Amino acid sequence: MKSMDELQSTEDFDQDMKDMEERYAGKSPEYMVTYLCLKCNIDSARTEIDPPECFGCGNMEIETLQILEKKKITAEVMAERLKKVTDRMMENLKGAYFAGKEDPNVDFDEDQMLKLLERVKNLRDNVQGLELKEPDEQS
Numbered sequence: 682m683k684s685m686d687e688l689q690s691t692e693d694f695d696q697d698m699k700d701m702e703e704r705y706a707g708k709s710p711e712y713m714v715t716y717l718c719l720k721c722n723i724d725s726a727r728t729e730i731d732p733p734e735c736f737g738c739g740n741m742e743i744e745t746l747q748i749l750e751k752k753k754i755t756a757e758v759m760a761e762r763l764k765k766v767t768d769r770m771m772e773n774l775k776g777a778y779f780a781g782k783e784d785p786n787v788d789f790d791e792d793q794m795l796k797l798l799e800r801v802k803n804l805r806d807n808v809q810g811l812e813l814k815e816p817d818e819q820s
């Protein structure tokens with residue numbers, strides 16, 4: 682019943698998607714930074730384009746996110762990481778979608794939700810398409 686509280690609203694997702702689309706528009710990240718969250722002890726890897734954030738508890742305070750590692754990323758690492766991020770977004774979104782469908786008290790916009798799901802999918806396909814197109818010649 683109260684699970685909807687923990688789930689993001691469609692507005693939050695919409696904003697998240699806009700942020701992500703803007704951040705990655707025409708850019709390719711060079712570094713993968715691994716942070717250790719001093720609050721919940723979970724490590725999260727982010728590109729230098731993404732703001733530091735703990736995937737475990739959502740902590741975004743830079744003082745409590747210790748940098749464990751910063752390494753140059755390959756197209757493969759990047760594609761895999763972005764797949765994880767977008768997978769997670771799709772899972773959250775699907776969770777919110779089904780919670781909304783089941784609970785008649787929730788103000789739930791199915792059309793908007795479906796559009797968001799579509800955008801997450803598109804973003805992921807674009808990102809992976811880009812990464813895979815990158816030539817693997819290194820010299």
Ligand SMILES: [Zn+2]
Nearest residue numbers: 718721735738
């Ligand atoms: Zn944390």
